[in-house]
Amino acid sequence: MPDTYLLKINKDLEKKDFDRLLCYVSEDKRERILRFHRFEDSQRSLLGDILARYAICKRSGAKNAELVFGLNEYGKPILIKPEGIHFNISHSGEWVACAIDDNPVGIDIEMIKPVDYKISERFFSEKEYLFLMNQPEEMRLKYFYIFWTLKESCIKADGRGLSIPFDSFTIDLDGKGIILQDEKNVLGNKTHSYFEVEIDKYVLSICASK
């Protein structure tokens, strides 16, 4: 199982701490962080980067200054140096999460808020939609977010993000555990493992390849 790091933002960073942490990230990332209009978005993005750096340094023994990052063609941050470590970041509300592993990994955290289930008719596969609609009403919202975060973790592990149509594969929660049905082979012939957990008003999912 990938190592997972979670950070809860109980209180906004003070300006001096925000500025100090900014010194630890790359110039490119710093520019992107400062481009957000809302402080909370800048803060989440900065803390995600810091959390990933912490996780990578801990796992590899490398120093922060030695880390070299890049982006794949879909914008997924990847580690170039040291080699052989994969990570992914997600943030929502007051949580920032990072998963780290020896193989590509995807993580997604979402705050549970009321939704219009028409979204699932549009974005989920038919099987997922039917499963959701057959749940008792009090369970349906939680299942919506379980599907959503598991599917996002898949496309984030893959690295192509939302350019993979959300309804092109199915997460099967019907039988034992969490199983991927990928009849169109959109995610390639990889073996995936899934983890899903609820943390107060949030659902967190991880997809680990292999």
Ligand SMILES: CC(C)(COP(=O)(O)OP(=O)(O)OC[C@H]1O[C@@H](n2cnc3c(N)ncnc32)[C@H](O)[C@@H]1OP(=O)(O)O)[C@@H](O)C(=O)NCCC(=O)NCCS
């Ligand atoms: C990444 C993506 C799935 C968004 O997820 P989200 O639930 O809004 O946001 P999350 O908090 O879970 O994840 C954001 C983090 O994912 C990472 N990320 C960005 N692109 C990624 C990708 N293609 N794959 C995996 N991770 C990605 C980044 O670390 C990002 O953090 P940052 O914004 O602070 O740099 C979505 O923006 C995406 O698919 N982007 C790729 C671009 C793309 O294909 N666009 C097509 C639009 S149709």
